Amino acid sequence: MTLLRKISVFALVGVLSLSISGLYGCGGASQTKVLKIGVAGPETGGSAQLGQAQHRAIQLACDEINAANAAGEWKLEPYFEDDESDPTKSASATNKLIQQSNVNVVIASINSSCTLADMVVTERAGIPQITAGSTGASITEQGDKWIFRTAVNDELQANALVDYAVKTLGIKKASTLTAADSYGQSGATLLKAAAEKAGLNLVVTATYNGGDKDFKPQLLSMKEKGTEAIFLWGIYTEAALIANQARTLGINGQLFGASGMAAAKLIELGQGAVEGMLLTQSFLPDSPDAKVKDFVVAYKQKYNEDPIPHAAQAYDSVYILADAVKRANSNAPQALRDAIMNTSGLQLVTGSPKFDEKGNDVGKSVLITKIEKGKFVLVTKVISGQ
Amino acid sequence: MQYLLNGLPIGATYALIALGYSLIYASAGVLNWAQGDMAMLGAYLAYTLNRIVGLGFLPSMLVAMACAALVGTLVERGVLRPLRRRASPSINLIIATLGVAIIARNLALIVWGPDPQLFPSPVGSRTISVGSLNLLPQDLLIVGVAIFLMLLLQYFLRFTREGKALRAVAQDRMAASLMGIVVERSDSVAFATSAALGAAAGILIAPLFFVTFNMGAVIGIKGFVAAVVGGLGNIPGAIAGGFVLGLTEAVAGGKISSGYRDAISFGVLILVLWLRPSGLFSRVNRAKV
Numbered sequence: 001m002t003l004l005r006k007i008s009v010f011a012l013v014g015v016l017s018l019s020i021s022g023l024y025g026c027g028g029a030s031q032t033k034v035l036k037i038g039v040a041g042p043e044t045g046g047s048a049q050l051g052q053a054q055h056r057a058i059q060l061a062c063d064e065i066n067a068a069n070a071a072g073e074w075k076l077e078p079y080f081e082d083d084e085s086d087p088t089k090s091a092s093a094t095n096k097l098i099q100q101s102n103v104n105v106v107i108a109s110i111n112s113s114c115t116l117a118d119m120v121v122t123e124r125a126g127i128p129q130i131t132a133g134s135t136g137a138s139i140t141e142q143g144d145k146w147i148f149r150t151a152v153n154d155e156l157q158a159n160a161l162v163d164y165a166v167k168t169l170g171i172k173k174a175s176t177l178t179a180a181d182s183y184g185q186s187g188a189t190l191l192k193a194a195a196e197k198a199g200l201n202l203v204v205t206a207t208y209n210g211g212d213k214d215f216k217p218q219l220l221s222m223k224e225k226g227t228e229a230i231f232l233w234g235i236y237t238e239a240a241l242i243a244n245q246a247r248t249l250g251i252n253g254q255l256f257g258a259s260g261m262a263a264a265k266l267i268e269l270g271q272g273a274v275e276g277m278l279l280t281q282s283f284l285p286d287s288p289d290a291k292v293k294d295f296v297v298a299y300k301q302k303y304n305e306d307p308i309p310h311a312a313q314a315y316d317s318v319y320i321l322a323d324a325v326k327r328a329n330s331n332a333p334q335a336l337r338d339a340i341m342n343t344s345g346l347q348l349v350t351g352s353p354k355f356d357e358k359g360n361d362v363g364k365s366v367l368i369t370k371i372e373k374g375k376f377v378l379v380t381k382v383i384s385g386q
Numbered sequence: 387m388q389y390l391l392n393g394l395p396i397g398a399t400y401a402l403i404a405l406g407y408s409l410i411y412a413s414a415g416v417l418n419w420a421q422g423d424m425a426m427l428g429a430y431l432a433y434t435l436n437r438i439v440g441l442g443f444l445p446s447m448l449v450a451m452a453c454a455a456l457v458g459t460l461v462e463r464g465v466l467r468p469l470r471r472r473a474s475p476s477i478n479l480i481i482a483t484l485g486v487a488i489i490a491r492n493l494a495l496i497v498w499g500p501d502p503q504l505f506p507s508p509v510g511s512r513t514i515s516v517g518s519l520n521l522l523p524q525d526l527l528i529v530g531v532a533i534f535l536m537l538l539l540q541y542f543l544r545f546t547r548e549g550k551a552l553r554a555v556a557q558d559r560m561a562a563s564l565m566g567i568v569v570e571r572s573d574s575v576a577f578a579t580s581a582a583l584g585a586a587a588g589i590l591i592a593p594l595f596f597v598t599f600n601m602g603a604v605i606g607i608k609g610f611v612a613a614v615v616g617g618l619g620n621i622p623g624a625i626a627g628g629f630v631l632g633l634t635e636a637v638a639g640g641k642i643s644s645g646y647r648d649a650i651s652f653g654v655l656i657l658v659l660w661l662r663p664s665g666l667f668s669r670v671n672r673a674k675v
Binding site for chain 2: 043044045048049209211213214216217218220221237240241244247248249250265268269271272
């Protein structure tokens with residue numbers, strides 16, 4: 001009995017030590033340094049086009065960086081999860097990336113409400129997070145030192161749109177129609193503040209719920225109050241419906257929108273109704289800038305479509321990470337975070353990134369674009385002040 | 387006035403969905419949670435036939451409705467009938483239809499993808515203006531076709547063999563089966579008719595609201611509310627309930643608060659259930675169908 005036991009203990013110890021040395025051997029053999037990047041974004045659901053663009057751009061950037069050894073000895077390895085634009089699913093996707101895939105840094109997410117949910121996870125785990133798509137002001141107001149934003153901050157966009165409406169178009173009475181989620185509500189607050197500053201009278205400030213299809217009640221009350229322009233803050237599906245229904249009701253005022261809805265699908269779904277609509281964006285594919293051109297050519301070659309701003313921002317985010325991991329020469333969370341914070345001197349597709357103490361990229365420029373003949377064209381460029 | 391005008395087409399689609407709920411409830415005694423997804427399926431089928439195969443709007447709509455009716459029959463035969471034969475409690479049947487709804491939604495996601503699809507209106511998108519009132523030709527089409535379908539349903543129920551059998555089963559399932567009516571066949575007819583009506587609602591609303599894989603969820607719930615407001619199992623009640631809900635939403639959304647629109651329409655539901663538990667339009671001596 002005891003002999004048998006001894007043998008079995010020996011056997012067990014032997015197996016364990018073998019497996020441990022096996023693991024060690026594995027670790028020793030793959031001495032290439034790997035930065036694991038977790039990506040969460042909506043690949044299905046209402047903002048699927050944005051999430052898919054983010055996925056493609058990140059894959060492209062990782063491939064390019066790995067092929068050119070642009071991150072020194074470091075190789076980038078992306079891991080993708082779908083969050084379906086749902087904050088709960090987004091948080092569990094982020095958790096899965098950190099716990100199961102052991103990622104060193106997270107790029108998440110697109111919808112601001114999802115990003116906020118993800119931040120709880122990354123802050124607890126102490127992992128740096130970049131959002132390449134969320135513009136909601138509250139994201140960088142949480143006092144969370146792990147969050148960075150490479151999307152254009154909403155405040156800049158709201159100010160640029162309202163200033164343009166008042167100073168260039170001479171609009172005096174306007175309305176806002178915003179989604180009743182954290183993205184839309186932060187937009188509503190910023191638009192209100194910008195309107196007060198610029199002396200614009202907001203006659204109706206209405207909201208809608210995600211997935212709503214009928215906006216005529218809100219639009220009618222705007223029409224009754226004589227609105228000259230409508231500022232929309234939400235995503236493209238609802239924006240296209242709103243534009244269609246506004247035109248149906250005979251509202252011919254100027255439509256304004258923020259970058260969250262700037263996608264080709266907006267033009268496809270909105271057709272004639274979105275012609276002349278003005279939107280803020282961080283990126284236009286037909287810009288003459290050499291960096292932009294290279295990116296557009298590479299993206300088109302790989303995916304056979306024009307990149308959208310979310311793609312450009314996600315692409316830049318990977319280059320920021322590559323630069324940071326190269327300088328830090330470590331994938332430890334703290335070192336990586338500090339290196340991202342000290343980013344400077346990079347020339348990327350959407351500007352020259354530089355982070356303020358809240359994690360906002362203040363090196364970005366805001367473009368005001370117009371939909372003309374089914375295409376986004378540049379109207380004017382506003383260089384971000386702060 | 388414009389608010390009421392906006393509420394009519396929405397109300398008409400709710401009414402079509404509500405009819406489906408009531409028809410199935412009256413005859414088979416179950417709630418079919420896949421009713422809204424029949425609308426989604428119908429809209430996608432018509433979209434595919436119209437935009438990709440290149441059929442006209444009317445043929446696409448008819449074929450899509452027929453396909454949806456077939457799916458409805460399959461759901462009844464493949465899911466409900468086996469459960470019923472095993473004498474499952476009706477809660478199981480209801481949950482089974484919920485399962486059908488989830489499967490349908492995810493299949494649509496796989497087949498047609500996550501992006502909303504544009505389904506142009508067959509009657510154009512030029513706004514018709516009368517005084518200060520504006521409406522789309524599609525709005526008229528929705529209301530017209532919906533009323534036509536409602537009349538057709540009345541004709542079907544009153545003057546055809548299958549329709550009469552359906553009404554008999556609705557009145558008394560046991561007695562009907564004793565009279566030689568095959569009640570299971572009647573259930574199939576109810577499911578097929580309801581699915582076709584749902585599909586029609588989905589197709590009619592698609593040019594206004596696009597086709598999305600999850601459109602069935604909202605439209606299904608609203609249709610259910612309409613059916614309950616009108617008295618579940620009551621056919622004229624379902625129609626009235628649909629219009630009441632559509633108009634309430636339009637007026638409440640515009641005059642009170644757009645953010646609380648859904649809260650208001652569900653508030654109406656609670657109020658109706660509280661004051662008249664069997665629905666607004668139920669008679670004392672309740673005759674189903």
